[in-house]
Amino acid sequence: MPQVAMTVNGKPARGEVEGRTLLSSFLRDNLGLTGTHVGCDTSQCGACVVHVDGKDVKACTMFALEAEGAQVDTIEGQAGADGSLNVIQQAFQDHHGLQCGFCTPGMVMTAAALLKETPKPSEAEIRDYLEGNICRCTGYHNIVKAILAASGQDAGAIAAE
Template identity: 85%
Template structure:
């Protein structure tokens, strides 16, 4: 079986994979990083979003071998080593941007990519960017609010839906 090596959350990781092994499967089953969720296997839900070489990627649509030599960031690498949440994770907690939590890792990773490219997005830009992420619990209002708060914006004026 082929060997794959990549840097995951700052640490060099490697393992044997079949050629058809998805990146999401390698992260979850090969490396035990189960924060990357798989909800659909068809690139529809966004629960599996990770960053590969700085870009948000739905890991259920990428083969693990395609990540050979790449820098991969998962939800497990977002908090500080002491467990302190990053600004986006804290905003999700503070603004109740989660309920069951299944979509949350993908939402946080998508939000991080958005805020890297657009540090002060409008509400419409946040909603547009999250189009590829499905949440069946919160109705998106508090997720949008959390992302806007993480960008340092006043969220008091965001109307309830």
């Protein structure tokens, strides 16, 4: 079987995979990084979003072998070494931006990509950027608020408008 090597959350990772092994499977099954979730098979739900070379991608719609040599960042690498939540994670907790938690890793990784590109997004920009992330629990209200807050904006005031 082919070998694949990449850097995951700053650490070298390698493993034997089949051609058909998806990046999401490699992370979950080979590396035990089960924070990356799989919620659909048509590349729509976004529970599997990770960053590959700094870009948000759906790990269930990319083969592990395509990530050869890449820098991969997953939800497990987001908190500080001491376990402290990063700004986005903290905002999700502060604003009740998650319920069952299944879509949450993808939401956080997508939000991180958005804020890198657009540090102070509008409500509409946030909703637009979340087009590929489905949440069934929150009705998105508090997710959008959390992302507004993570970007340093007054989420409460914007949501009340």
